[in-house]
Structures are given as C-alpha cells and as structure tokens.
Amino acid sequence: MCGRFVIAKTTDLITEYFEVDEAPEQDFRSYNIAPTIEVPIIVEREVDGLPSREIHAARWGLIPSWAKSPGASPLINARIESVLEKPSFKEAALAKRCAIPADGYFEWQSTVPNSKVPYYIFPSDGMLAFAGIYWWWRDPSKLASDPARWVLTCSLLTKDSAPELAGIHDRNPVLLSEENLSAWLAPDYPTTPEVLAALSEESALVAAQLEFHPVSSAVGSVYNNSEELIARI
Structure with a gap:
C-alpha cells in the first residue's frame, strides 16, 4: 500500500535525472501527494524509429475503460x-x-498493534521510480468534441514488503532500478508473469538500500504540504 508520496524536485531536474526527452512545463512539486492528484508519469514511445522518453501529467488513480465514472475509491495501487x-x-x-x-513516500506502520506512526521512506541519493501502469479513460459525460473527455490515469504496483521494510508495512511499492527502468518502459513487448516476477525480485534489491524514519502525523491531512512533513521526529 502506498497512499502518499513526495516530489521535491523540479520537472527540469526530474527530466535530467531520468534522461527524459520531452516534458510539460508543469510544476509537480509537493510534500504530500495524495490520490487523484496529477502526478508525472514517464513513458517511452517510438519517434521516427527511435525511443523517446516523455513525461505526462496523469491522475493518480487508474480508471478502467469500462467505468462510467471515476468512482469513490481511486485505484491508486x-x-x-x-x-x-x-x-x-x-x-x-x-x-x-x-x-x-x-x-520518497510515506507509509503508516501496520505491523505494530494500534500503531498509527507514519514513516518517510527514501533513497540516500537520487530519486525513486515506482513501476506503474496507465490508461486513457474516456469520460462518457462529455461530448465527443470536448478534448477534456480523455483523462490520463495511473496506478503504481505494490508487492510483498522487502525484509528491510517489513517492520513498517507488509506491502511496498515496486521499485525500478536504473537497469529495469529501461526494460519496464520499453513499449515493444507484452507484460508477462515472468516479467513481473523478475521485476519483483529486482525491486527487493532496491528497497534494501532505502532509508526511513518516523515523521509527524500531520502528513495524514492533505491540507498540510511543507518540507516539515519529511523531517524526523
């Protein structure tokens, strides 16, 4: 489960770090990203026969093609x-x-009875890349001539927690290494159970390197959004 995360870097820095070729002029920075918020997703497509990485803004909470409305419970994971x-x-x-x-991202401790302590989980250097999926949902309430009828949505993948994080929660996001980022984004093959098994195994290695510390319960309110949310308490 992952219900809150952090983007502290500018879009320009994200573009540089992930070697993105095209990105919108949109500031995604937030210390308390919650479901249904627009987040950057990195995709890869072929342009003039060459792979091109792009950032697009997507609603966090995938809406399947058959849904008649976004629904009350966003499919964030x-x-x-x-x-x-x-x-x-x-x-x-x-x-x-x-x-x-x-x-980085926040997780509320679920392995200790009655515990509601949030933790901030983050890399010592660089950024995380969550493995995700996306979908363009067509809003049936809008006219076919309305460009806003198409809504880009996304979910991030989760897995059984890596041993190093298991004391906080029994699930963690699927994390991409530099090597499997390229493989995951490649658009020229279908996803298979074997691909997902390898991805899960590699994610555990990335998770083993993460740092974490308890933070203020203020992160639980979407109205709070400052660097203080990631400070150790």
Whole structure:
C-alpha cells in the first residue's frame, strides 16, 4: 500500500535525472501527494524509429475503460501478483507501462498493534521510480468534441514488503532500478508473469538500500504540504 508520496524536485531536474526527452512545463512539486492528484508519469514511445522518453501529467488513480465514472475509491495501487488478472488493471498492465518518479513516500506502520506512526521512506541519493501502469479513460459525460473527455490515469504496483521494510508495512511499492527502468518502459513487448516476477525480485534489491524514519502525523491531512512533513521526529 502506498497512499502518499513526495516530489521535491523540479520537472527540469526530474527530466535530467531520468534522461527524459520531452516534458510539460508543469510544476509537480509537493510534500504530500495524495490520490487523484496529477502526478508525472514517464513513458517511452517510438519517434521516427527511435525511443523517446516523455513525461505526462496523469491522475493518480487508474480508471478502467469500462467505468462510467471515476468512482469513490481511486485505484491508486495494483498488486503485482494479480495485476494481469484483475478486470480493473489487466488491460493496462499488458502494455501501458510507466514509471512514477518520487523523492520518497510515506507509509503508516501496520505491523505494530494500534500503531498509527507514519514513516518517510527514501533513497540516500537520487530519486525513486515506482513501476506503474496507465490508461486513457474516456469520460462518457462529455461530448465527443470536448478534448477534456480523455483523462490520463495511473496506478503504481505494490508487492510483498522487502525484509528491510517489513517492520513498517507488509506491502511496498515496486521499485525500478536504473537497469529495469529501461526494460519496464520499453513499449515493444507484452507484460508477462515472468516479467513481473523478475521485476519483483529486482525491486527487493532496491528497497534494501532505502532509508526511513518516523515523521509527524500531520502528513495524514492533505491540507498540510511543507518540507516539515519529511523531517524526523
């Protein structure tokens, strides 16, 4: 489970770090990104026969093609074990792969009875890349001539927690290394169970290098958004 994360870097710095070729002039910075907020997703497509990495703004909370409305419970996370089977995700999971950049994420401790302590989990250097999937949803309430009828949406994948993070929560986001980032974004193959198994295994190695510390419960309110949210308490 991951319900809050942080983007502290500018779009220009994200573009440089992930070697992105094209990005919008949009500031995604926030210390308290919550479901339904627009987040940057990194995708790869072929342009003039060459691969091109692009950043697009997407609503965090995938909306499947058959949905008549966004729904009351945003589909922000997709379990890697069942993403190719669940009706809400399988169409996107087969080919609509993306990466979601982040400086870190928050998780509320679930392994200690009655604990509600939030933790900030982050790399000692650089940025994280969550493995994600995306989908263009057509809003049936809008006219065919309305460009806003198409809504780009996304979910991030989760897996059983790496041993180093298991004391906080039993799930963690699927994390992409530099090597498997390129493989995950490549648009020229379908997602298979074997691909997901390898991705999960590699994610555990990335997770083992992360740092974490407890933070203020103020992160629980979407109205709070400052650097103080990631400070150790």
